[in-house]
Amino acid sequence: MFSDQLARLEAYYDAVPRTGARAEDFGLLTLFVQEGRGGWPYYARPALGRPGVVGPEDVARVRARQRELGVPESFEWVAETTPSLRAAAEAAGLTVHEHPLMVLGPDAPVSTVAKGVTVRTIGPDDPALADALAAAHLAFAEPGTHIGTTGPAQLAEKARALTEDGSVARLTARLRDGTSVLVAALRDDTVLCSGQHQPVGSVSEIAGVGTLPTARRRGLALAITAALATDALKRWGVETVFLSAGDDDVARIYARAGFRRIATALIAEPADGA
Numbered sequence: 001m002f003s004d005q006l007a008r009l010e011a012y013y014d015a016v017p018r019t020g021a022r023a024e025d026f027g028l029l030t031l032f033v034q035e036g037r038g039g040w041p042y043y044a045r046p047a048l049g050r051p052g053v054v055g056p057e058d059v060a061r062v063r064a065r066q067r068e069l070g071v072p073e074s075f076e077w078v079a080e081t082t083p084s085l086r087a088a089a090e091a092a093g094l095t096v097h098e099h100p101l102m103v104l105g106p107d108a109p110v111s112t113v114a115k116g117v118t119v120r121t122i123g124p125d126d127p128a129l130a131d132a133l134a135a136a137h138l139a140f141a142e143p144g145t146h147i148g149t150t151g152p153a154q155l156a157e158k159a160r161a162l163t164e165d166g167s168v169a170r171l172t173a174r175l176r177d178g179t180s181v182l183v184a185a186l187r188d189d190t191v192l193c194s195g196q197h198q199p200v201g202s203v204s205e206i207a208g209v210g211t212l213p214t215a216r217r218r219g220l221a222l223a224i225t226a227a228l229a230t231d232a233l234k235r236w237g238v239e240t241v242f243l244s245a246g247d248d249d250v251a252r253i254y255a256r257a258g259f260r261r262i263a264t265a266l267i268a269e270p271a272d273g274a
Contacts, residue, residue, distance in 0.1 A: 005103065006081055006263060008240055012203040013076075014048035019179045020170070026062050028052045033069060034083070036108065036170065038074050040208075042265075043074040046082040052118075053084040056091040059268075063092065075268040089268035096268045100251040102259035104241040106230055111226035113185060114218050117192070122182040124175040130168045132184040132194040134158035139193075139210025145249050148213025152190050181236075183227045185220045193220035197228045204232040206243040225257045 017023070017032040020142055021042045026033040028050055032042035044062045046054070059075070066073045077085050078101060113119055116264070122132050134155050142148045162168050174180035184194040189210030206228045211220050225243075232238040244265040245251035251261060 003262075005240065006078060008203055009078065009101075009242060010046075010048060010081055010202050012200055012205065013045060013078075015200050015241075016198055016205070019044050020174070024065065026058065026065070027063050028054050028058055029075075031065060033061050035072060036166065041072050043072070043076045045075065045077050046085060054082065054088045055084075056088045058083075058089050059092040059094070073270055075266075077266055078156075079264040080268050081263075086266060086268075093270070094268040095271045096266055099265040099267065100241055100245040100248065100261045101263040101265040102245060102251060102254055102261050105258045105260055107258055111219070111223045113220065113223040117185050117187050117218075117220070117223075119183060119185045121227075121231065122175070122184050122194070124172045128184060128186065128189070129172065129182070130159035130163055130193055131155050131191040132182055133162055133168060133171055134214050135184070135191045135194045136210035137162065138212060140208075142213045143246065145216060145253070146213075147216050151212050151214030152192075155191065164179070181228065181231055183224055183231065185224055192218075193224050195224040195228055196222070197232050199232060199236045199238055202237075202239040204238045204241055206232075206241065222253055222257055225254060229257065242255065254267045 007255070021032040021034050024033060028047055029044050030047045031044040034042050039234060063073050075085070075089055077087065088097055122129050138150050138154055138158055142150050169181065175182055179198060181197050181199070184191050186192065192215040193211040195206060197204045197206045206225060209221050209224050229241045232241050243254060243259065245254055
């Protein structure tokens with residue numbers, strides 16, 4: 001029996017994709033399919049309120065539908081709440097990745113940033129919106145915590161691509177209706193780091209926190225995380241703030257902002273990233 005806290009997260013995981021995707025019923029699994037252009041692609045996950053043992057045949061049925069739709073063959077779930085899905089995914093030929101699932105402790109985080117850097121909420125009409133989204137995409141394209149090679153010079157091109165594919169318009173609509181909140185760190189009007197939280201009722205997930213690789217190791221991700229958590233708690237009245245860390249190194253950074261590990265989030269996908 002998993003905890004009440006994990007039960008709240010399960011309800012959240014089922015609710016939040018429904019703001020931008022349609023749900024297709026596959027018995028013990030639900031496939032979320034993105035509606036419209038742009039934005040992050042969705043995934044399949046355990047169906048809310050349907051306990052049972054997921055088998056390889058369940059995974060195979062969903063994968064066939066994902067291939068038919070031309071969407072990523074991706075599954076996301078919490079190990080402790082649906083333990084059978086890992087073996088089923090691996091038996092179906094998928095690779096499973098582990099990510100620390102962390103919840104904010106009782107004290108709201110406080111963080112400072114380097115001199116000359118401004119952390120602010122980015123509204124739907126903010127001219128920095130496209131660059132803020134681009135910064136996160138560039139960060140995840142060069143993962144890790146090391147200082148990399150991608151920096152401000154690549155922002156304009158990526159922002160243009162995200163505008164053309166509809167991602168900027170999609171995020172603008174979500175910022176306008178309150179389903180997403182975007183925060184960015186800027187120096188001299190150049191976005192260096194950004195992240196989002198997505199409030200649903202009393203729960204919000206911090207996601208997409210990414211620093212331009214050339215700007216890493218300056219405490220910017222920590223500052224963005226603290227600002228997002230504070231916004232969720234104080235402006236939205238959220239009671240539970242959580243996130244999934246990329247790996248144990250990233251989890252240690254989030255621990256400095258007051259987050260503690262409660263479970264393991266799992267992502268399954270083909271080894272070749274199809």
